[in-house]
Amino acid sequence: MFTEYIFHFLSILSLFSAVMVLASKKPIHSVLFLTLAFFAIAGHYVLLNAQFLAVVHVIVYAGAIMVLFLFTVMLLNLNKDEQSQKPMWVKIMAVIAGGMLMLTLIGILRKYDIQSVQDPMTTQIGLVKNLGKILYNDYFVPFELSSVLFLTAMVGAVLLGKKEQI
Amino acid sequence: MTTLQSIPIQYYLVFCSLLFSIGVVGVLIKRNALVILMSIELMINSINLLLAAFSAYTNDPAGQIFVFFIMVVAAAEVAIGLAIVVLIYRTTHTIDINVLNKLRW
Amino acid sequence: MLIMRHELLLIAITVILLIVEIFLPNTQKHKIILPAILLMAAVTVIGFFPGTPGVLFGGMFQSTQLTMMFKNILNIGVLIVFIQSVDWLKQDQNKEKISEFFLLMLATLIGMNYMISSGDFLMFYIGLELATIPVAALAAFERLKEKSAEAGVKLIFSSALSSGILLYGLSMIYGTTGTMYFADVAPLITGVPLQVLAFIFFFAGMAFKISLVPFHLWTADVYEGAPVNVTSYLSVISKGAAVFIFTIILYTVFSKIAVMWSDLIYVVTILTITVGNLFALRQQNLKRFLAFSSIAQAGFILLGVIGQSQLGMTTVIYFVLVYIFSNLGAFGVVGIISNRTGKENINDYDGLYRTNPNLSLVMMLALFSLAGIPPLAGFFGKFFLFTAAAKQGYYILVLIALINTIISLYYYLLVIKAMLLNNSDHPIAKIRSDNYTRLGLLICVAGMVIIGFTSSIYEMVFNLSFGLY
Numbered sequence: 081m082f083t084e085y086i087f088h089f090l091s092i093l094s095l096f097s098a099v100m101v102l103a104s105k106k107p108i109h110s111v112l113f114l115t116l117a118f119f120a121i122a123g124h125y126v127l128l129n130a131q132f133l134a135v136v137h138v139i140v141y142a143g144a145i146m147v148l149f150l151f152t153v154m155l156l157n158l159n160k161d162e163q164s165q166k167p168m169w170v171k172i173m174a175v176i177a178g179g180m181l182m183l184t185l186i187g188i189l190r191k192y193d194i195q196s197v198q199d200p201m202t203t204q205i206g207l208v209k210n211l212g213k214i215l216y217n218d219y220f221v222p223f224e225l226s227s228v229l230f231l232t233a234m235v236g237a238v239l240l241g242k243k244e245q246i
Numbered sequence: 247m248t249t250l251q252s253i254p255i256q257y258y259l260v261f262c263s264l265l266f267s268i269g270v271v272g273v274l275i276k277r278n279a280l281v282i283l284m285s286i287e288l289m290i291n292s293i294n295l296l297l298a299a300f301s302a303y304t305n306d307p308a309g310q311i312f313v314f315f316i317m318v319v320a321a322a323e324v325a326i327g328l329a330i331v332v333l334i335y336r337t338t339h340t341i342d343i344n345v346l347n348k349l350r351w
Numbered sequence: 352m353l354i355m356r357h358e359l360l361l362i363a364i365t366v367i368l369l370i371v372e373i374f375l376p377n378t379q380k381h382k383i384i385l386p387a388i389l390l391m392a393a394v395t396v397i398g399f400f401p402g403t404p405g406v407l408f409g410g411m412f413q414s415t416q417l418t419m420m421f422k423n424i425l426n427i428g429v430l431i432v433f434i435q436s437v438d439w440l441k442q443d444q445n446k447e448k449i450s451e452f453f454l455l456m457l458a459t460l461i462g463m464n465y466m467i468s469s470g471d472f473l474m475f476y477i478g479l480e481l482a483t484i485p486v487a488a489l490a491a492f493e494r495l496k497e498k499s500a501e502a503g504v505k506l507i508f509s510s511a512l513s514s515g516i517l518l519y520g521l522s523m524i525y526g527t528t529g530t531m532y533f534a535d536v537a538p539l540i541t542g543v544p545l546q547v548l549a550f551i552f553f554f555a556g557m558a559f560k561i562s563l564v565p566f567h568l569w570t571a572d573v574y575e576g577a578p579v580n581v582t583s584y585l586s587v588i589s590k591g592a593a594v595f596i597f598t599i600i601l602y603t604v605f606s607k608i609a610v611m612w613s614d615l616i617y618v619v620t621i622l623t624i625t626v627g628n629l630f631a632l633r634q635q636n637l638k639r640f641l642a643f644s645s646i647a648q649a650g651f652i653l654l655g656v657i658g659q660s661q662l663g664m665t666t667v668i669y670f671v672l673v674y675i676f677s678n679l680g681a682f683g684v685v686g687i688i689s690n691r692t693g694k695e696n697i698n699d700y701d702g703l704y705r706t707n708p709n710l711s712l713v714m715m716l717a718l719f720s721l722a723g724i725p726p727l728a729g730f731f732g733k734f735f736l737f738t739a740a741a742k743q744g745y746y747i748l749v750l751i752a753l754i755n756t757i758i759s760l761y762y763y764l765l766v767i768k769a770m771l772l773n774n775s776d777h778p779i780a781k782i783r784s785d786n787y788t789r790l791g792l793l794i795c796v797a798g799m800v801i802i803g804f805t806s807s808i809y810e811m812v813f814n815l816s817f818g819l820y
Contacts, residue, residue, distance in 0.1 A: 094265065098265055098269070101281070102268065102271065107278060114287065118291065121294075124258075124298075128298055128299060130298050130313075133298055133314065141287075145321060148324055153280065155332070170274075177270075178268070181270060182267035185263035185266065186260055189259035189260065190259070205307040205310065206298075211310060211314075214308075218409055219315075219473065221412055225461075225477050226318045226477060229458075230322055232322075233321075233485075236325075236489075239492075241329050289515040293522050296519075315473060319484075327487075337500055
């Protein structure tokens, strides 16, 4: 029962912060709520015994991506209210569309039944040792390819961020 | 032994659908380019959690590896995306996507 | 090693260019152009040597004669784009960024090559992202222009959103089958509701990348705002690679639910061709015009995909090959005129034939080929596509496509009329193009004419293709 309580707590926390990301008027509040949501999701990973993912998630998302967002907000001095909002009917339509999508997804996923249920609390696959072995054996090519991706992302970001010298 | 009871996988499925839908709604209703990017991150996070849950319940590591790579790609995507947002800010001094109408039908 | 030679060679030349660029002083960056083009040409030539098909890393990477051939096609296309970009890159505002242009282009090509050869959804996803993320940086290449930055932001947002949707589909496929390998997933696709929804998400994600209606909204804006050479790259190479892997995945992984996806594609094809054509009619800007025309062309490509047979895949690849030469020819002309004069509207082209007969001749051939006028390759490409769909019994679809071909003929002819017949008081002045541009356009014209007349290319593609049956 105890894990179930934790699950509900984390779910409600992350859903609440996700909604607050959209409801906040100031970008900086959105960023902070998003960080909170990410920490709650990291908690979910721990519940699934995916320790490696939990650590990587905190490092990559909370550590790298959110810092990037924060830097952008601070550097551009965007910490003011949004001047303009989309018209109300657009928002209502968007929420209805999102609700329909959610209902469809839930309706279909509810019927989903898994073949071989493994208790996630006892599974060992999420440990660094096991994932590392698989990562460097079966998934070696994508791993190397992602380094090319990072190289190009770096080149691209420098290209875009460089000051014009002409 | 403790009476640890595992959570039904349906809980994760419903939770991830909710999070994904919130992300989609965010992309549709917001006008701030940064917040749109954040909503996309929310969507990607819900996918990550879904994959990790499938992976843990079927005891198959491929899903968790996939999550790892999605995180890698998301970081690269955000780096380029934010660089372009900064670029937009430098030329127009706003990141409201409604200003982006130099290109019209 | 030999199995992965296309990719390894590309990575090698990327690294070489990266090291060369470090040692070049800021004022000498243009010296990288010639080595980059020569290296790319060398890779293209080496790619044509017969290679050994095979599977690497436990099915993660698979190379067949078909993928090797398609990689060669992409190499040729990128080589033409490189040659055509020289004139633009030598302009003052781009001089310092020349090497970045080549690096990002090569990186996307590497991504596409891995995407084409992938035997696993993970590999496919990483390749797809590597093929799209740097293009956003390229679209925002002319940083000082608002339009260019706007194109970049639109491209990165729509591609991030579409890959999110695609990933949701992939995660559901993983949830129902428990594996990511194409070969293992295929027998487990049974058409349960979750898999159907997964397919729809996957389809939507890919439709964004191929810019099919109703996921085309980003296309025109990005194509107009991005620099012409990046636009031509986006509309030809990116689209071609995405169409190819899309066809492969439909024919291998989702072969069991072919009845379902052919219905879906049926509707999307009609929408894409019609909307693309109708919007192309009212465009004044040539880049937007070509954007909508390329949406319509993507719809025509789907006619081959829906054919579901060996013939279907053959026609898709053949059409992409033809389309590369025709569209790059058209964009090459638009590019040189836009670079030299800044003019991009159709009525700016009035009387182009008087001042620049050669350019307008190339443009005319390219547009005829896109429209599908007989002696040129575009005619055979479209004709084969129609045959593939008709053989499957989609007569109404072929009829609608034929009507749309006539509409498209009208708007292509409008541009040709402006160039040849209209008179203008201020025609575009005579442009002295440099040798690179001439070479690029010459290759395109040669491709358009030769492919139309040599049936051996079609037979070669046919022998390598496969279908559902």
